[in-house]
Amino acid sequence: MKKIADVLHQLGLEDQLIQEIEQVGRQITVATEQLLIAPGMQAREMPLVLSGTLRVMREDAEGREIFLYYLEGGDACAMSISCCLGTQMSEFKVIAESEATLWMVPMVQIDNWMAKYRSFRKFIFDSYHDRFDEMLNTVDSIAFMNMDERLMKYLLDKKQSSGSFVINKTHEQIAQELNTSRVVVSRLLKKLEREEKIELHRNRIEVL
Amino acid sequence: MKKIADVLHQLGLEDQLIQEIEQVGRQITVATEQLLIAPGMQAREMPLVLSGTLRVMREDAEGREIFLYYLEGGDACAMSISCCLGTQMSEFKVIAESEATLWMVPMVQIDNWMAKYRSFRKFIFDSYHDRFDEMLNTVDSIAFMNMDERLMKYLLDKKQSSGSFVINKTHEQIAQELNTSRVVVSRLLKKLEREEKIELHRNRIEVL
DNA sequence: AGTGGTTTGTAACCATTGTTACCAAGCTTA
DNA sequence: TAAGCTTGGTAACAATGGTTACAAACCACT
Numbered sequence: 169m170k171k172i173a174d175v176l177h178q179l180g181l182e183d184q185l186i187q188e189i190e191q192v193g194r195q196i197t198v199a200t201e202q203l204l205i206a207p208g209m210q211a212r213e214m215p216l217v218l219s220g221t222l223r224v225m226r227e228d229a230e231g232r233e234i235f236l237y238y239l240e241g242g243d244a245c246a247m248s249i250s251c252c253l254g255t256q257m258s259e260f261k262v263i264a265e266s267e268a269t270l271w272m273v274p275m276v277q278i279d280n281w282m283a284k285y286r287s288f289r290k291f292i293f294d295s296y297h298d299r300f301d302e303m304l305n306t307v308d309s310i311a312f313m314n315m316d317e318r319l320m321k322y323l324l325d326k327k328q329s330s331g332s333f334v335i336n337k338t339h340e341q342i343a344q345e346l347n348t349s350r351v352v353v354s355r356l357l358k359k360l361e362r363e364e365k366i367e368l369h370r371n372r373i374e375v376l
Numbered sequence: 377m378k379k380i381a382d383v384l385h386q387l388g389l390e391d392q393l394i395q396e397i398e399q400v401g402r403q404i405t406v407a408t409e410q411l412l413i414a415p416g417m418q419a420r421e422m423p424l425v426l427s428g429t430l431r432v433m434r435e436d437a438e439g440r441e442i443f444l445y446y447l448e449g450g451d452a453c454a455m456s457i458s459c460c461l462g463t464q465m466s467e468f469k470v471i472a473e474s475e476a477t478l479w480m481v482p483m484v485q486i487d488n489w490m491a492k493y494r495s496f497r498k499f500i501f502d503s504y505h506d507r508f509d510e511m512l513n514t515v516d517s518i519a520f521m522n523m524d525e526r527l528m529k530y531l532l533d534k535k536q537s538s539g540s541f542v543i544n545k546t547h548e549q550i551a552q553e554l555n556t557s558r559v560v561v562s563r564l565l566k567k568l569e570r571e572e573k574i575e576l577h578r579n580r581i582e583v584l
Numbered sequence: 585a586g587t588g589g590t591t592t593g594t595a596a597c598c599a600t601t602g603t604t605a606c607c608a609a610g611c612t613t614a
Numbered sequence: 615t616a617a618g619c620t621t622g623g624t625a626a627c628a629a630t631g632g633t634t635a636c637a638a639a640c641c642a643c644t
Binding site: 558565 | 620621622623624
Binding site for chain 2: 599600601602603604609610611
């Protein structure tokens with residue numbers, strides 16, 4: 169597993185800043201499918217992903233959900249910041265897609281570092297930009313694509329982020345993340361199998 | 377029309393910063409339906425809306441469009457910043473929804489002010505947060521709502537932002553912003569009229 | 585091996601949205 | 615007023631996706 173200092177170094181942060189982040193933060197480990205942030209929660213720390221993957225979902229009033237994007241090694245959940253600068257609340261649900269290690273940074277430090285370190289400003293802004301970009305991507309999917317295309321994109325994204333051709337999810341889980349029904353997912357997965365793009369097994373999908 | 381200093385003052389910025397912004401920026405006026413930013417453009421200035429409304433749209437490769445959000449008095453197009461900090465390009469299309477006056481701030485100054493003024497950092501972050509929030513709203517609409525609900529929400533948002541019950545758009549224009557077809561919009565508008573939520577005229581819709 | 589729960593496959597049907605086609609109403613300009 | 619364009623109304627049909635129902639396959643546990 170990577171150390172926090174290595175990750176921060178790769179992000180291009182100054183050594184002095186890295187030391188400060190090391191001093192005031194703490195490392196935590198979260199288990200697969202563990203809930204990290206739920207709508208309405210007030211964050212006091214900004215999570216920085218050291219290893220593993222977090223899944224960021226949007227949830228509406230009736231409990232329907234939709235997948236937005238993944239956070240992976242080196243990514244910060246920068247959206248938490250504006251939760252704290254204002255007194256606004258989280259509008260997401262963040263769940264561990266796999267076991268993950270996180271570096272939790274106290275929010276109170278953020279503004280200091282923003283004033284002090286150019287590299288930190290760049291890091292946070294890039295982070296915002298990347299998230300925004302992924303949101304646009306999500307909008308593209310749900311606005312312009314049919315469910316079969318969205319499903320294939322979902323599988324490819326998952327393959328990309330996990331680095332594995334094998335996806336261990338049930339049709340029901342996938343249906344929830346795409347905000348559709350299990351029957352529809354099964355139907356379309358079968359179609360993708362007939363097109364020889366994937367192979368179906370119980371609890372497992374292989375991308376070809 | 378409001379002066380730039382007044383607008384900035386209302387945003388809670390320091391007097392010294394306001395002076396700097398006044399010195400280096402320039403004011404422009406854009407006509408209704410004028411294109412401000414197109415996908416692939418590189419922004420060198422950040423627009424700040426003094427009066428009027430800008431419409432921010434997402435456009436895909438095939439030219440299909442979808443409405444994301446409005447920018448109004450006091451709003452900054454903060455997304456332009458990350459275009460410039462990195463060397464990334466605009467992923468939006470920004471159009472004047474009405475005649476608008478803008479204060480254009482050179483990007484080169486932004487980082488200075490971020491380091492120097494706490495109020496500026498807060499302004500930019502709030503701006504990012506607000507835009508992100510509106511994006512989530514858009515995602516909610518297209519992910520969870522049917523076209524008739526989206527249409528009604530669209531009309532109410534437009535009423536809200538323009539401050540007028542009267543909406544001067546053709547069914548074709550609305551169809552483009554919602555990424556659907558004119559026939560569908562006409563059909564659903566007629567339904568809304570029968571439900572006495574709106575009144576239809578040529579080139580004009582009244583929200584009741 | 586048998587029981588019970590979970591997961592997947594499939595059919596039939598419905599609702600919503602998209603498409604094509606055509607006409608009528610309204611505006612503009614000659 | 616006539617011609618031509620833009621805008622809006624409506625019908626008929628197609629495509630996509632959502633719902634209900636049921637059965638089969640698979641797994642875990644006894």
